[in-house]
Amino acid sequence: MNNSFRLAVIRGIPVEIHFSWLLIFFLFSLTLAQGYFPTVAANQTSTVYWTAGVITTLVLFASVLLHEFGHSLVAIREGIPIRKITLFIFGGVAQMEAEPTNPVTELKVTAAGPLTSLMIALIFGTAYYLALAPGLIISESIFFVARLNLIMAVFNLIPAFPLDGGRIFRSIVWLFGKNMLKATRIAVGLGTVLSFLAMGLGFVMIFVQGDLWGLWLIFLGWMINQAGQSSYSQLVFKETFSGMKVEELMSTNLATVSPDDTLEELAECFLHYKYGAFPVVYGSTTHGLVSLQNMKQAPREKWPETRVSRVLTPLKEVLVLKPGSDAAEVMMKMAAQNAGRALVMQNGELVGLLSRTDMMRFMQMHMVLREE
Numbered sequence: 001m002n003n004s005f006r007l008a009v010i011r012g013i014p015v016e017i018h019f020s021w022l023l024i025f026f027l028f029s030l031t032l033a034q035g036y037f038p039t040v041a042a043n044q045t046s047t048v049y050w051t052a053g054v055i056t057t058l059v060l061f062a063s064v065l066l067h068e069f070g071h072s073l074v075a076i077r078e079g080i081p082i083r084k085i086t087l088f089i090f091g092g093v094a095q096m097e098a099e100p101t102n103p104v105t106e107l108k109v110t111a112a113g114p115l116t117s118l119m120i121a122l123i124f125g126t127a128y129y130l131a132l133a134p135g136l137i138i139s140e141s142i143f144f145v146a147r148l149n150l151i152m153a154v155f156n157l158i159p160a161f162p163l164d165g166g167r168i169f170r171s172i173v174w175l176f177g178k179n180m181l182k183a184t185r186i187a188v189g190l191g192t193v194l195s196f197l198a199m200g201l202g203f204v205m206i207f208v209q210g211d212l213w214g215l216w217l218i219f220l221g222w223m224i225n226q227a228g229q230s231s232y233s234q235l236v237f238k239e240t241f242s243g244m245k246v247e248e249l250m251s252t253n254l255a256t257v258s259p260d261d262t263l264e265e266l267a268e269c270f271l272h273y274k275y276g277a278f279p280v281v282y283g284s285t286t287h288g289l290v291s292l293q294n295m296k297q298a299p300r301e302k303w304p305e306t307r308v309s310r311v312l313t314p315l316k317e318v319l320v321l322k323p324g325s326d327a328a329e330v331m332m333k334m335a336a337q338n339a340g341r342a343l344v345m346q347n348g349e350l351v352g353l354l355s356r357t358d359m360m361r362f363m364q365m366h367m368v369l370r371e372e
């Protein structure tokens with residue numbers, strides 16, 4: 001997440017706020033000041049309502065932060081450093097430097113978040129019932145914070161991976177089955193079923209009951225679905241390529257073309273080798289990469305006189321890797337940049353080519369062989 005700014009560093013953990021959160025801050029304050037407080041605590045000035053709205057939203061913000069600190073402090077105690085905490089539209093994320101390596105650690109780290117929210121709900125709820133009279137704006141604000149923390153705890157406990165509940169479910173399956181990947185697959189499976197149920201329910205609400213709140217359910221279901229799939233495939237990448245270097249996966253018997261070749265000659269190469277792209281090399285200098293896509297820049301009748309140098313993707317625009325780079329990281333980088341292939345270079349010299357197709361093929365092979 002890049003669109004965020006740093007708020008503070010608390011106990012060594014940077015806390016960042018995503019810009020989408022500012023929108024939620026405003027919407028919450030508005031709803032509280034204009035909708036909620038005037039109905040539960042009458043006859044106040046709009047300054048009072050707005051002050052109460054903003055303060056209550058700030059306390060809610062602190063609750064979300066405490067929830068994430070609940071996860072973070074337990075993680076740190078278990079030896080997993082926290083990179084940062086980001087607050088965004090739906091709450092927060094504490095980014096761990098590594099995934100827990102055993103189910104008990106994951107269970108402790110995950111449970112700490114919802115437990116923190118439950119504790120806050122309990123403390124504020126007790127304060128409301130024991131000490132404060134209803135109808136006062138301050139008591140209603142405290143009641144609201146208690147209720148939202150309860151909702152936050154319950155919502156996070158829904159067993160849809162990667163929500164906290166889904167992680168707790170995974171750690172239990174992992175504990176009994178002793179296989180993290182399999183446990184993740186089961187947890188993501190359950191999360192997918194729940195996300196479709198949420199979306200289905202959303203559609204029923206909209207089209208049968210005419211209730212537009214169904215849109216939120218559809219959106220939420222879709223988000224959980226996407227997040228589950230992507231955390232599963234990231235895990236598969238990591239498992240498959242863990243400990244592997246780029247040099248173990250790259251192709252080294254390279255067919256290269258010269259920048260002075262014509263596109264007519266290049267077309268011959270494509271037909272002969274059936275590769276999707278060629279590194280463009282002259283002497284010991286690598287000029288870039290030329291793919292079938294690049295050929296389309298020149299019309300067919302110009303191919304006999306157009307040189308490769310006119311259409312190639314220059315080296316500075318190509319993803320360049322080192323042979324010793326970590327394969328799992330590279331795979332994520334290629335997926336993020338939507339790069340189909342990368343050149344592998346050492347000391348300015350071309351040593352290999354790594355394509356996403358090669359890596360996917362390796363991954364399929366790996367999965368089949370593992371299951372056998």
Ligand SMILES: [Zn+2]
Pocket residue numbers: 067071113114156164
């Ligand atoms: Zn959590």
